[in-house]
Amino acid sequence: xxxxxxxxxxxxxxxxxxxxxxxxxxxxxxxxxxxxxxxxxxxxxxxxxxxxxxxxxxxxxxxxxxxxxxxxxxxxxxxxxxxxxxxxxxxxxxxxxxxxxxxxxxxxxxxxxxxxxxxxxxxxxxxxxxxxxxxxxxxxxxxxxxxxxxxxxxxxxxxxxxxxxxxxxxxxxxxxxxxxxxxxxxxxxxxxxxxxxxxxxxxxxxxxxxxxxxxxxxxxxxxxxxxxxxxxxxxxxxxxxxxxxxxxxxxxxxxxxxxxxxxxxxxxxxxxxxxxxxxxxxxxxxxxxxx
Amino acid sequence: xxxxxxxxxxxxxxxxxxxxxxxxxxxxxxxxxxxxxxxxxxxxxxxxxxxxxxxxxxxxxxxxxxxxxxxxxxxxxxxxxxxxxxxxxxxxxxxxxxxxxxxxxxxxxxxxxxxxxxxxxxxxxxxxxxxxxxxxxxxxxxxxxxxxxxxxxxxxxxxxxxxxxxxxxxxxxxxxxxxxxxxxxxxxxxxxxxxxxxxxxxxxxxxxxxxxxxxxxxxxxxxxxxxxxxxxxxxxxxxxxxxxxxxxxxxxxxxxxxxxxxxxxxxxxxxxxxxxxxxxxxxxxxxxxxxxxxxxxxxxxxxxxx
Numbered sequence: 278x279x280x281x282x283x284x285x286x287x288x289x290x291x292x293x294x295x296x297x298x299x300x301x302x303x304x305x306x307x308x309x310x311x312x313x314x315x316x317x318x319x320x321x322x323x324x325x326x327x328x329x330x331x332x333x334x335x336x337x338x339x340x341x342x343x344x345x346x347x348x349x350x351x352x353x354x355x356x357x358x359x360x361x362x363x364x365x366x367x368x369x370x371x372x373x374x375x376x377x378x379x380x381x382x383x384x385x386x387x388x389x390x391x392x393x394x395x396x397x398x399x400x401x402x403x404x405x406x407x408x409x410x411x412x413x414x415x416x417x418x419x420x421x422x423x424x425x426x427x428x429x430x431x432x433x434x435x436x437x438x439x440x441x442x443x444x445x446x447x448x449x450x451x452x453x454x455x456x457x458x459x460x461x462x463x464x465x466x467x468x469x470x471x472x473x474x475x476x477x478x479x480x481x482x483x484x485x486x487x488x489x490x491x492x493x494x495x496x497x498x499x500x501x502x503x504x505x506x507x508x509x510x511x512x513x514x515x516x517x518x519x520x521x522x523x524x525x526x527x528x529x530x531x532x533x534x535x536x537x538x539x540x541x542x543x544x545x546x547x548x549x550x551x552x553x554x555x556x557x558x559x560x561x562x563x564x565x566x567x568x
Numbered sequence: 569x570x571x572x573x574x575x576x577x578x579x580x581x582x583x584x585x586x587x588x589x590x591x592x593x594x595x596x597x598x599x600x601x602x603x604x605x606x607x608x609x610x611x612x613x614x615x616x617x618x619x620x621x622x623x624x625x626x627x628x629x630x631x632x633x634x635x636x637x638x639x640x641x642x643x644x645x646x647x648x649x650x651x652x653x654x655x656x657x658x659x660x661x662x663x664x665x666x667x668x669x670x671x672x673x674x675x676x677x678x679x680x681x682x683x684x685x686x687x688x689x690x691x692x693x694x695x696x697x698x699x700x701x702x703x704x705x706x707x708x709x710x711x712x713x714x715x716x717x718x719x720x721x722x723x724x725x726x727x728x729x730x731x732x733x734x735x736x737x738x739x740x741x742x743x744x745x746x747x748x749x750x751x752x753x754x755x756x757x758x759x760x761x762x763x764x765x766x767x768x769x770x771x772x773x774x775x776x777x778x779x780x781x782x783x784x785x786x787x788x789x790x791x792x793x794x795x796x797x798x799x800x801x802x803x804x805x806x807x808x809x810x811x812x813x814x815x816x817x818x819x820x821x822x823x824x825x826x827x828x829x830x831x832x833x834x835x836x837x838x839x840x841x842x843x844x845x846x847x848x849x850x851x852x853x854x855x856x857x858x859x860x861x862x863x864x865x866x867x868x869x870x871x872x873x874x
Contacts, residue, residue: 395643
């Protein structure tokens with residue numbers, strides 16, 4: 278090792294009299310850090326690979342769709358916003374399942390949560406901020422390809438008046454979807470602290486269940502028993518999203534066609550599940566703090 | 569700095585703390601007790617992470633029940649157990665922790681660099697913490713507790729797992745924090761001897777009860793007894809001790825020395841020691857006053873736990 282040539286002068290301990298940020302600013306800092314970490318920014322190079330690979334895979338087909346619309350001069354998108362998300366639902370779910378442990382398992386597993394909780398942010402606000410970071414990351418993930426579709430479609434000459442309301446309704450449903458996925462995967466990762474377990478459990482809870490729900494809905498539609506398909510849809514966030522996207526014309530496709538009452542039931546279910554996940558997350562972190 | 573009155577903490581049927589009344593001032597205060605005496609529980613209550621079953625406490629003038637966020641803004645906490653994420657560098661982590669304590673970005677970076685230098689992490693600070701030795705991890709943990717310039721720090725077993733040399737370094741650092749940095753320190757340890765060297769004041773807990781709280785000098789004052797060493801080996805030491813015992817004194821061997829308890833009546837202990845040695849024909853090597861140690865608190869006050 279090279280010999281040290283510089284001299285470090287010990288100027289003694291200096292205190293800090295400057296400004297200190299309030300709780301809101303702290304939560305914002307934590308939120309932004311969490312959002313960056315969900316995409317591997319500010320972490321090791323290796324941790325950026327998966328989120329950006331998934332994001333790329335999610336956006337490229339949208340670019341192709343826009344290309345087709347431009348060249349063939351279609352007067353509507355062959356795959357509209359919500360339907361497109363239905364197509365990439367595997368990628369979105371994988372992203373949520375893989376990145377939720379980054380935000381929810383790490384602090385608990387390495388016990389660095391103790392250091393956070395010994396600081397001004399209350400445990401409940403910590404849990405909610407983490408959830409907000411993950412939900413925003415998922416929203417960015419779904420919003421990006423739909424923006425490509427919307428922007429590209431308008432540039433290709435699609436009618437603004439036709440597309441905008443559909444697009445906005447899809448964004449509203451994406452908000453609901455992101456909140457739900459973040460709640461469910463976050464809750465799973467805060468309990469299953471080993472990353473592998475958390476990812477597998479999230480995939481089971483979201484992808485496998487969504488597959489089963491879809492099969493049940495297809496069979497119900499074929500047999501002509503709508504009620505079974507409608508009830509089955511309540512068990513998967515993706516079925517809730519796709520069902521509502523079809524019912525409320527957000528450019529979605531769904532096997533089942535919801536009546537108004539069922540649509541509201543779907544929305545209520547989404548809100549209740551999301552609230553339950555948040556309550557459980559808050560409870561989990563408050564309990565950890567007192568241990 | 570800290571005042572508690574009647575703090576009681578029950579976990580189910582177990583009473584971890586019983587009606588604790590303590591007060592902590594400036595400088596370094598040692599919180600001593602066996603494992604399970606309630607030291608960590610008390611710190612968690614003072615941080616507002618645990619709600620006591622009954623009783624009230626004030627930290628830096630703030631009530632723990634209603635102003636715990638304000639308390640956590642002004643104090644630092646170094647937990648006992650490992651709590652560092654392995655895939656982050658100490659430098660990045662300490663900056664992040666400074667921000668989580670409310671420091672703006674620029675100040676957080678400056679203070680993190682300063683603090684890491686004070687705790688003695690140099691080039692290692694840019695390496696991921698997973699590869700740190702126990703000593704380096706303890707320093708990083710200490711740095712995160714100091715980075716926001718708190719008015720008071722809670723250090724829970726800072727010497728845990730350290731080798732003797734690192735232990736001495738850490739204790740000197742604790743002493744500097746209290747004396748040079750001007751930050752009040754509440755430091756816990758289950759090793760009593762350690763704390764008597766660095767703390768100004770000692771609080772002894774036993775089984776969740778307050779055993780004693782006083783200045784360290786009160787614990788380590790001269791007892792009136794003597795330590796005597798004579799030439800020769802164990803046989804000479806024992807012969808000398810037995811001869812002294814025959815004159816009515818209480819003696820016990822302590823290493824190569826004979827410890828003589830304070831004489832019951834007014835008697836010239838030094839003369840008696842001299843005469844006894846002369847009678848036996850033994851050479852006296854040294855006679856020194858015996859000091860009390862923190863351990864004696866447990867022996868004399870009937871501790872309930874080992």
